[in-house]
Structures are given as C-alpha cells and as structure tokens.
Amino acid sequence: MRELNTLTAHELIALLNIGDISPIDICKGVLDAIKNKDAKLNALVHFDENKVFERVNALAKKDGTKALWGIPIFIKDNICVRDELTTCSSKILDGFCPPYNATVIDKLSQNGAVLMGKTNMDEFAFGSSTETSCYGTTRNPWDLERIPGGSSGGAAACVAADEAIFALGSDTGGSIRQPASLCGVVGLKPTYGRVSRYGLIAFASSLDQIGPVTKDVEDAALLLKVISGHDSMDSTSVNKPVPDYPSLIKRDVKALKIGIPRQYFIEGLDAEVKDSMREAIKRIEDMGCVCEDMDLPHTEFAVSVYYLVATAEASSNLARFDGVQYGLRSKQAKSFIDMYKKTRQIGFGDEAKRRIILGTFALSSGYYDAYYLRALKVRTLIKRDFEDAFKEFDAIITPTSPTPAFRIGEKTQDPLTMYLSDIFTISANLAGIPGVSVPCGFTRDNLPIGLQILGSPFDEETILRIAYNYEQNTDWHKKRPKI
C-alpha cells in the first residue's frame, strides 16, 4: 500500500470508511514526512506535534455529517486559529494568538478535520515567491534552489512534498494558483464572496479569498464544499446555496465552449509553458470541449490596476499594526507616535513597507483621482471583459504563470519583474471570478507547469468539472518530487 501521507483526502476517507486505518495512522504518516522533509523545505512555520496528537485524540465520534473526519489539514499563516500563533509570517505579529477562529476553521472543525499547523507565506501575502517571509524562504520541492511561488508557497510546497494531505491558502492576486502551478498541485481561488473572509487577516479586502491547495481536483471540490457558504460575520459573503461539487464535477464536459484569450500569449511567456498549454488545449478539445481564440481587451492594464487597488487597501488594512494592543511593540519609544514609528520600522519587512508606501501615496489627496479612482474605473472595464466573455464561453483557459519556478533571489532585486509573475492570475481577483490551476506538464528541467481555468461568478462547478475531466485524461498530477 502507498504511504498514507501520499494519498488524497478522498482516498483516505474511503480507507477510513472501510475501517482499514484510523486518523492517528494518517497523522503519524504526515508527521514522519514532515520530519524527513521540512528541514529542507521550510514550508511550515507554526507546528506542534503534541497539539496534533491532542486534537486527534479529542476528535468527536465519526458521523455522516463530518465530511473531513480524521483528515489532517494545514492552514496558511494569515488565517486565524484560536489560541494558536497567527503571524502572517511577519515580525510585527510576533507572538499573536487570536482569541477567535476564522469561520473556515470552525467549518473545518465541525467537519472533523484535524488542524496540523501553519504554513509559510510571503509577509502579509505580499509576494510571489515566499521570499519575504520573516521565517525565511520556502523551497520548491521539485528543485530546492527554486522558489515555490507565493504567497501561499508553504501550503503548495508541503502538499506537493506529501508533508500534507491538503491545505488552505489565500489568493489576492494569484497567491493560491501561482504556487500551485509552480509546485505541481491543484489550487483554487473561489468566487469573491463564496467563502467567508472572517478571520483571514486582510491584505486587500476587495480581492482576498480563501481557497484549497490539494493534490487533485476532487479534493479541491471536497474542501470547497466544506468551507463555502454565507457567513453572518462577513457581509461580503454571498447567500447562495452550496452545490455538491464532488459529485457534480464528475459529469462530462461535452460541448462546453472554452475561450483562449489572445492577450495571454504574450512576449515573456516561457516557450515550454506555451507548448504545454497548446497540448493541454488539444487534450481538452479531445474531451469534447470547443476551444476558440477570443479577446479580453483590458488585460494589459490588470497589473497596474492591481498594484494600485491592492496596495491602497493594504496600506489601510495594515495601519492597525501599531504596537498598541497586540504583536510586536518597540521598547525604545519615547511617545506614542514614536512607538508607532519604531514598531512599524522594525516590524515590517521591505516589501510590506514598499506596498504600504505605494498604497498610501495612491490614496493621498491630490493623487487619489489620478491613481486609485482611475484604477477602480479600469477595474470595472476588466470585470466587463469577463462578463462579456462569459455570455459566450463557459470557461476561459490560460497559463497560470508565465514561467516555471524561478531561482531563489532571482527577482528579489526587481519588484516589477516579480509583480509580473502574477500577470495571468490577477484579473480573476479584480473581476471576482473563480479560477483553478491544475498541473499540465513539466519542463525539460522537471519543473511543473500549470493550466488556469477561469469561470463565471459562482460557477466553480464548471471549472472544476473541466479540471477534473482533464486530470482524468492526464497523469501530471500523479508525479511527485523526490526529496
């Protein structure tokens, strides 16, 4: 039998159901993998083996309502777990243990999932490489000299390396899909409003969404079903029924009409990524879908719009980290203004400071109209591009990332190049639509390549159905890195 840590959640559920294994067996398997690998990967940031055993032992009896009973799960470090360190991989939240759970954590617990610990990320999710974490870079399990993508790099790396069964990440501009692509796993950003943001420490409130990082599409569907739904604590969560994704995605995809946006096949798109895409499109056509070139005319503005809207919101969201109530507080301060300054000076890393300054500038009087307000207008145009497209197409397919995983340190000196690694994922956040990345090939250097499928709002079912059918026709998701 394959080792338990290498299985998916739905495979483990099947084994648990026939009584072959127990939750403790799964946890032991996962813990062994962590011991063997995480020193090399640095995917986990807050993790306590004893607490894991306590939680497994405290599991309520199995019953039919607990969809994830006994399945271990890792959580990105920006999602609040009661009385557990939740630091956004930032010094400024040093020692912070929230006295409350994020709504998704409550849902996971109600469904019997076992919380394992926290995964590494770019500080406050500011980054595409997990290099801005105060805990050091996470390494890509396919090549330890390369980055895992980001900001949910820890989540993608630990799932890819079988240190985890699955994980929850967050996606503001591609932070689930891009690392999933670069680590060869499945990553889903749900529609804005599908999953409650309560307890997700905000980066950009109008863009953030929590979503699954998994080994296959069926697990993504399973996890999405558990975490979705309206939450009275988050007024931006939408009150729509949650479909039974795991069963619905298994239907066929015959005659679905899929758009291939010309604007995504740009200069700077890696040749091998491009080739994999072409092959994937052929495969999808073989499955019975109709693929057609189309346009998303405002695509070229997405990165600029994103870095105005996201930084503006971030500058406001991060203003609360002032040393008054929790987290780090400078002991050198002479007055409260001085305390703010010193605390933030030592608490935030360079990228966080850069984005706070950018966002503050974009909102400043005299600049607001030219930057923030204009960005909002162009955001509406980008949204309309998709609205128009989905009148004609059931889904849109693009590469997830323009390149495979790059080397550690390769882009840290040039923020603009770094920002461009999100060029294909950002639009979905601006438009609020769902997107999933699935493995679709490997480079000659054996680095994973991901395919992104975008859908219309609240139609996760269709994109997951295409992803599932594609996965059934390929073996990319079965390949695992050797560490």
Added chain:
Amino acid sequence: MTYETVIGLEVHLQLKTESKAFCGCSTDFGAPPNTQVCPVCLGFPGSLPVLNRQALILAAKVAISLNCQIAKLIRFDRKNYYYPDLPKAYQISQYSQPLSQHGCLPVLVDGKEKRIKITRVHLEEDTGKLFHQSSYSLIDFNRCGIPLLEIVSEPDINSPDEAYMYLRSLKSVLEYIDVSDCNMEEGSLRCDANISIRKAGSKELGVKTEIKNMNSFRAVKTALEYEEKRQIESLEKGERIVQETRLYDADSGITESMRSKEEAHDYRYFPEPDLVPFNFEDAFLKDIENRMPELPLALKKRLMAEYSISDYDARCIVGDKNMALYFEKCVSIYKKPKEIANWLMGDISAYIKEHDLTINDLDLKTEHFVGMLKMIDSGLISGKIAKSLLIDMIQTKKDPCALVKEKGLEQISDEGEIENIVKEVILENPKSVGDLKSGKENAIMFLVGKVMAKTKGKANPKKVNEMLRKKI
C-alpha cells in the same frame, strides 16, 4: 465698522441602539472599562464589520426629522488616521455619499422662525476613550464602535445665541424621535463649532477657527461669544485670523490654540471594501416614515387647533417633549388647557429654570397639579396662595388638599370677615378712596392689595374688588 458672525455647527450624536454599529457588543453607558468589546470593535486582524440595521433605521429617522434627502444607496468609507483610541487606525464613516443631505431645522430667532440648513447627516462609528495619566495613558474601548451620527449645519448661524437656539431645537427634535440620550455630559451629544467674522454685507467668508471641547449648550454659547469677540478685536487691530483648531476651557471661559491647519490630516478616504452597499428600498424607508412619532412642528399645530392655546404657549410647550407629554396628560384629566398652559409656562417653568431641572425631575403628579387648579377654580384657594402651594407640593410631594388643610390656606369665604377688613382698609386709606371716587381706576388695585395683605392672601380678590366698589 460692523461685522457679521458666521457659525456652522458639527454635532456628533450617539445613537441609542442596543448593540454597536458593526458588531454585537452592548452600548450601555458606564460599564467597567473594556468589558463591552469583541475582536470586531477592537479591530483585531481578520475581524470584519457587519452593519447594524437598527443604527441605519435611527439614522434615517434623524434624517427624516431634519427634512433631509436620503440617499438610495448607503455606502461607507474609511477615514484613515493614527490614534490609540482608534484600533483599526481607520474610522468607518461616510464621505462621498453620505446617508442624507440638504436638510433644514427651523429655529426660533428673536421670535421669528429661521430655517437653518443642514449640509449632511452621516453615520459613522465612535472611537475609544483615552485617560491620560502622568507617564502613561489608558484606553477604554467600550465606546469604540457605538453608532455615531454626524450632523453638519451650513454656515447659516449668525450669533452665539442663534447657535444656542439651534442646539436647543435640534435636541428637542431628537428627543421626540427618541434616537439618542442627547446627554452632553455623558458625551452622547457632542458639538464642535466653526466660526468666522466678515464685514457686514460681504459675500466672502472670513478665515474660520474650529472650537472644540464644549460640554454643554451654554458652553458652546460662551465659547462662541469669546471667540467672536477675540476675532473682531484681532481684525480691528489689523491682524489676520489663523485657520486653526481651538480648545475651549470652561473654567477660564476662553479658547486656546490647539493645532493649526497646516498640521491637519490627510484622511485618505476610500470606499470601505468590507461592507457591501446597503440599498434603501422605498418600502423600507416608507415603513420608517410611517412609524415616525409626531414631530414638534406638527404637534404645535395640533395643540393650537385642538386646545385653542396661543402660538406662543404651544411653541413653548412643544419645545420640550416631556413638557408636551405632561401637558396632554393634564388636559386629558382636566379640560382647561389654557389654565394648564399658563401654569406650565409660568410658575412651573420658572421653578424648573431656577433649579436647573426638567419637568420629569419635578416628579409632580398630574393629579396633584390638576387638583390644585380645581381648587382655584372652585374658589377654595386664591391664585396667590396657589403659587406657594405649588412649591410646597413639589417639595413635599403631598396632595394639595392635604397641604391646604394642614396649613389653613383655604380662602376666606366668610363675607362678614372680609367685610370687616374691607371697612378697616377704607378707613385707613382715605386718599385712595377719594381717588377712586374721582374716577382714578388704579386706586382700586391698591385697595384690593391692602385687603389681601391683611388676609395674608386668603381672600378672594374678585370678591374683595366687588365689596370695595359697593362700599365706596
């Protein structure tokens, strides 16, 4: 040179909701520090605000009562600034699209009604409270997140007295719709004032100062009087007014510079992404309108029509919601609205004013008050005696009949007794008697007064009058 004073007032009003504006915490006043808090109002990371519909309903009531136009879509903005009493480092407020705009409040100025325009009424959240100690500061977040309404007037007010009357009228309206405790000392109503001076007739506004830290309507008036004088004196000396915020000091009665506009914040307002816009549907608004209580203006008209009391009396009664309630309660048990109004506006109001009380503080039972009026009407006591009886009733809380018996205040109705005293007075005052005979009508009042004095006010003045005329 003559000057014109231009004043605009900014009132902050805590709304009387059970829970805070964006979370479920209690809004009760006076709880131990930091006992009415949660992750949301403490601005903990990951927490999200959810709008309290009740706050919106109360805000809409205020907007309706101030004749404002209410926006169809209610949006919130973030007002960003750093201060320890603001745990998110931004206040959820309304900037580009306030809840309501273009209202007005009728205010009585020199006996005439003046409509003072309201620029906007918008909803926001209150901040925490800081307590500065010698070497450290403490914060109480109980207040943080309480729904706060900002009511901004146009610079339509032309004197400190007018500002005072505006606040009185505003408070009166707010009390009618029962949306706030309106207690300046507890801070449920706060007022900042902008004031500038310009040459009479000039169309351009002068440089304004903003005055803060007044804790009563009187203080607003005194502070504005000081500031008006200070600015005029500066201008007379040829100095320029500096645009700044000034703090009023109640002890010394003066305003002092706090910070100049150069140091003012750039609040970097932008739409609050954590709250979805609220759609004010017509039906929802209609429902609020239908449930609005009778507002002072309508009540005044009704009182005049129903009870035939004068415009002046009606206005005075309506000026205080509880006074109006008291009036109607009295009228319901004794159908003499004019007498009731006279006493309420006369002796009772004087007593209230003198002792700085409200009609409710008096705790004067309507049965007792009306009982006293009945005794006057039946001739059992004189109006003059009633004046002191009223004060006795207020102070002892006793039934008027019991008091009258206890103190022997019954009017002397024995004609023989009065006749003897009348005779005495005629003999003692031959000059006045002569005057009256020669047609000087004033003399009768003098003689009546003499009789009343001798009877210690217990004679019926009407009867005394008749008797005097008969005898002379």
